[in-house]
Amino acid sequence: MTKAEIPNTILGEASSQFAAQGYSAVSMRDIAKQLGMTPANLYYHFKDKEDLVRSSLAYVFEGKMCMLDDIVARYDDPLKRLEMVITWFSTLLFEDEIFSRLLYRELLENDDARMKFLSNEVFQGPFSLLVQIIGDCVQTEDPALLVVSVVSLIIGHVQIAKVFKHLKENKPEYNQPEMLTRHVMEAILRLAKPVDAGRTA
Amino acid sequence: MTKAEIPNTILGEASSQFAAQGYSAVSMRDIAKQLGMTPANLYYHFKDKEDLVRSSLAYVFEGKMCMLDDIVARYDDPLKRLEMVITWFSTLLFEDEIFSRLLYRELLENDDARMKFLSNEVFQGPFSLLVQIIGDCVQTEDPALLVVSVVSLIIGHVQIAKVFKHLKENKPEYNQPEMLTRHVMEAILRLAKPVDAGRTA
DNA sequence: GTCTATATTCAGATAGAC
DNA sequence: GTCTATCTGAATATAGAC
Numbered sequence: 001m002t003k004a005e006i007p008n009t010i011l012g013e014a015s016s017q018f019a020a021q022g023y024s025a026v027s028m029r030d031i032a033k034q035l036g037m038t039p040a041n042l043y044y045h046f047k048d049k050e051d052l053v054r055s056s057l058a059y060v061f062e063g064k065m066c067m068l069d070d071i072v073a074r075y076d077d078p079l080k081r082l083e084m085v086i087t088w089f090s091t092l093l094f095e096d097e098i099f100s101r102l103l104y105r106e107l108l109e110n111d112d113a114r115m116k117f118l119s120n121e122v123f124q125g126p127f128s129l130l131v132q133i134i135g136d137c138v139q140t141e142d143p144a145l146l147v148v149s150v151v152s153l154i155i156g157h158v159q160i161a162k163v164f165k166h167l168k169e170n171k172p173e174y175n176q177p178e179m180l181t182r183h184v185m186e187a188i189l190r191l192a193k194p195v196d197a198g199r200t201a
Numbered sequence: 202m203t204k205a206e207i208p209n210t211i212l213g214e215a216s217s218q219f220a221a222q223g224y225s226a227v228s229m230r231d232i233a234k235q236l237g238m239t240p241a242n243l244y245y246h247f248k249d250k251e252d253l254v255r256s257s258l259a260y261v262f263e264g265k266m267c268m269l270d271d272i273v274a275r276y277d278d279p280l281k282r283l284e285m286v287i288t289w290f291s292t293l294l295f296e297d298e299i300f301s302r303l304l305y306r307e308l309l310e311n312d313d314a315r316m317k318f319l320s321n322e323v324f325q326g327p328f329s330l331l332v333q334i335i336g337d338c339v340q341t342e343d344p345a346l347l348v349v350s351v352v353s354l355i356i357g358h359v360q361i362a363k364v365f366k367h368l369k370e371n372k373p374e375y376n377q378p379e380m381l382t383r384h385v386m387e388a389i390l391r392l393a394k395p396v397d398a399g400r401t402a
Numbered sequence: 403g404t405c406t407a408t409a410t411t412c413a414g415a416t417a418g419a420c
Numbered sequence: 421g422t423c424t425a426t427c428t429g430a431a432t433a434t435a436g437a438c
Contacts, residue, residue, distance in 0.1 A: 119367030144370035152357020166320030169345035
């Protein structure tokens with residue numbers, strides 16, 4: 001997928017603009033302008049706009065998910081490992097606007113072909129890994145369902161934070177990855193039974 | 202906000218297309234065409250495209266949230282009431298593509314002015330109501346946080362279902378409002394302590 | 403209230419020079 | 421690899437007839 005160096009510069013700018021404004025709201029001209037190029041040059045590197053969109057998605061999503069493997073490799077203790085994964089994901093969603101917005105956009109657009117591609121090529125691995133990681137920490141009938149709930153909690157809290165901050169019930173400390181991590185870890189331990197306390201302490 | 206009858210027809214079509222494809226991907230031509238009108242006529246009813254977008258949002262969101270009040274009025278038992286609210290919201294998100302997609306779009310766009318408007322005018326009421334409804338069922342330090350978690354679970358599950366259905370861990374019965382309601386109700390009772398079992402039985 | 407006709411701007415995309 | 425120049429179509433929006 002890595003075509004060279006110039007394309008990567010283009011992909012960086014393109015993904016940033018696509019994330020911020022949406023695919024159809026961003027023109028080839030907009031991207032070219034920010035890069036100090038002419039639109040024509042973009043067509044030298046990418047077949048058409050759709051090609052640029054797909055390449056941008058791949059560029060952003062690939063190379064994020066692999067961080068999961070690093071965390072798994074670095075932490076032996078299951079609970080600590082789970083906590084680090086949740087911290088990583090919360091922080092990613094809170095702080096990486098490009099990743100998170102592109103993710104939300106894909107969830108929204110719900111283009112079936114692209115969804116299937118992303119599910120198979122990007123999300124299946126991390127999801128199964130998460131099922132295993134969480135299965136090492138707690139006992140539950142349906143680990144996959146628990147993982148969906150955990151991911152829901154994280155994604156949901158981050159998204160809803162945007163509304164919540166305008167509500168009178170808001171507390172500023174809610175909108176922080178650390179708080180969210182603590183909250184989600186607590187939730188997991190309430191939703192399922194900790195496994196083999198000796199190993200996880 | 203109700204301008205007459207023709208505008209409502211326009212708003213219905215516009216909100217449908219905006220929900221499906223996004224504001225900038227839908228042209229005045231597209232909307233007019235589907236209505237069997239010319240674009241020019243749209244400009245008779247709405248000042249410009251932005252006016253049509255905002256009016257469409259108001260048209261869809263207003264009149265959805267008021268259903269909450271109906272539920273509260275209809276059910277006395279706190280637990281039953283909570284369950285009906287969750288069922289209503291799950292079903293709304295699963296089945297009303299226009300409402301749900303416009304909601305996701307607003308959460309994504311995160312336009313601060315529009316967000317503040319929506320928070321104050323649309324979401325504050327239902328949110329506070331939910332805090333009260335859930336507070337009647339369970340005891341918890343921070344009811345608002347629990348409500349955010351519950352809403353997160355619902356929104357998250359519905360969104361993630363789109364990915365999940367392509368994963369090998371999927372089970373078809375997951376993608377149903379009834380299942381989600383049961384799951385969320387169970388989660389609430391695990392996350393917080395039921396209050397005064399006598400009243401809620 | 404809806405149309406035709408049109409002004410204007412901007413989009414995606416290509417050919418061909420350098 | 422990047423440009424100039426340009427084609428073609430489509431967008432928003434308006435004026436003015438019916």
